[in-house]
Amino acid sequence: MGLTSKSTGTKILDEDIFKNSKTSDFTIGLAGNPNVGKSTVFNGLTGMHQHTGNWPGKTVSNAVGTYSYSNKTFLLVDIPGTYSLMSDSEEEEIARNYICSGKSDLTVVVLDATSIERNLNLAFQIMDITPNVLICVNLLDEAKKKGIHIDFELFSELLGVPVVGVTARKKHTLNKLTQAIYDVCNGKIKPSPKIHFSKQTSKSNTVSEILKKSEEICQKVCTYQKQDxxxxxxxxxxxxxxxxxGIPIMLLFLGLIFWLTIEGANYPSQLLAKMFSALQNQLYSLFEWLHAPDFLTGILIDGMYRTLAWVVSVMLPPMAxxxxxxxxxxxxxxLPRIAFNLDNCFKRCCASGKQALTMCMGFGCNACRCRWM
Ligand SMILES: Nc1nc2c(ncn2[C@@H]2O[C@H](COP(=O)(O)OP(=O)(O)OP(=O)(O)O)[C@@H](O)[C@H]2O)c(=O)[nH]1
Ligand SMILES: [Mg+2]
Known part of the structure; x- marks a missing residue:
């Protein structure tokens, strides 16, 4: 039973997901908290290159890809990360709308093996909406480093849904996941969630009871080599x-990075500019020797070459x-700590701390724009 994958593009709208799902046997949603490795799992299964990054909010819209396993085609939807179905940032709304739409035959909830307790909250909320849930515990390599051992059989028994462990960065570990998805979609395994968020809250009337329940499960399934x-x-x-x-340390780090970038880039920039200028003289001599008409020299050397050389010598060193x-x-x-520190401040202008990171990256382009103007 081989695995073949096919990419179908990124940043897909809901209507496109619907169209694509018609040509696939099953539609699988990939949900979970931010930064737990959903896009890495997605890339591993579909062979695509969705952006991944070690900070929350890297994926901000649904992306789809397909893969085939044992003569069946699976449409995989990479959903933006969300901590809860009640969250209200734009990408979290996209996640909630997709999860609640019922468009998936199966929702794979990706958990971080080092923070299962926190991640389970969303899993319970999803199990409340649909019984077709499979839990994928990712980052097993990180858990191993921290001496955390997880009893997957017991975990699955307590939740009533299949649970598989993977290290998404190592593609071969995803085989168990593909098999489990196949088995659930073909009815070989029938998930039957045992814990229901809404029923529990109406009984005890408090969310803290649910959290206590998530905590109890963790204590049973996780063993820690070192408690601390x-x-x-x-x-x-x-x-x-x-x-x-928090803020002074952040300013120090970012200030140091910008200083190193701006000051440090001057030297390679000058070197590149000198190199390109020397090459330019050689090109002039070559064109003269070839008796090239003036307009051609103007277009190719004064226009294209000089612009390209200038852009490379100014832009490449700061980026590098x-x-x-x-x-x-x-x-x-x-980076997630920066997002956390700036969240309050960004919320005041109706944004989220996560946006600080993309803003930082954008500073490079702002600087270049100023020089151009
Ligand atoms: N060590 C280790 N790192 C991993 C693994 N899987 C993913 N990562 C890293 O975890 C970080 C987050 O991965 P993403 O795939 O972007 O996470 P995501 O859940 O899609 O994040 P959002 O789109 O922000 O919700 C990246 O730096 C990945 O390289 C893994 O199995 N082991
Ligand atoms: Mg992602």
Whole structure:
């Protein structure tokens, strides 16, 4: 049983999903909290290149791709991350609308293996809407590093729906997921959720009861080599997101990155400009030797070559410095903290802290625009 995949484009509207679903045997929605690896799972299954990034809010619209497994075609919908079906940011509304629309034959809820307790809240809400749920616990490599062990059989038994564990970055680990999706879609496995968010809340009339239930499940299915596995991260988090130090540390980091980018880019920019200028003289000599007409020299060297050389020498060095530095902050896991620190401030102008990150990236283009003007 081989897996073949086919991409069908990104940023798809709901009508397009409907059209595509007609040509596929099953439609699968990929839901979950932000930054749990949904797009990485999506890319692994469909062979597409959806943008992934270590910060919440990377995917802001539905994207679709298809893959085939055992003579069946599956349409996979990568939904923007959301913490709850009650959230109200634009991309979270897109997620909620799609999940609640009932357009999927199966909803795969992706959980972060290192924060199962927090992630389960959304899973319960989805199980309340549809019984056709499969839980995919991702980031098993990170969980292993932290000494977290998960009993998948017990997990599945307690929830009443199939649970599989994957490390989406390693494609071969997705085989279990493809098999489980196939089995559920073909009726070999029948999910039957045991916990219902709405029923529980009406009984006890409090959401905290549900949270207690999510906590109980976690205690049963997760075993920790070190109980204080999260202690160091929490201490660092407290400082990085504190009211007193959060913003100054953020300004320091971003200031340092911009300074390194602006100052550091001058040297390679000058070097590239000199190199292109030397090459330009050689090109003039070549065109003269070829007796090329003036208008051709004007178009090709004065026009195309000089513009291209100028753009490359001005734009390439800042990008070559800024993006690796930004990726370094991303790999450190600092970007979601920036989003958190700026959330209040951004909310005042009806935006979200997550937008700060794309805004930071946009600064490079603003600077270039100013120079052009
Ligand atoms: N170590 C590790 N990292 C992973 C794994 N899967 C995804 N990641 C990383 O986790 C980060 C988030 O992945 P995405 O696929 O963008 O997450 P997402 O759930 O689509 O995020 P949103 O679109 O913001 O909701 C990226 O940096 C991925 O490279 C995994 O199995 N192991
Ligand atoms: Mg995504």
């Amino acid at each position: 596995y999260n202690e160091r991260d929490r201490k660092i988090d407290k400082v990085l997101t504190s009211k007193l130090f 410095i800024f993006f690796p530095l930004f990726t370094f902050l991303e790999d450190l896991g600092y």
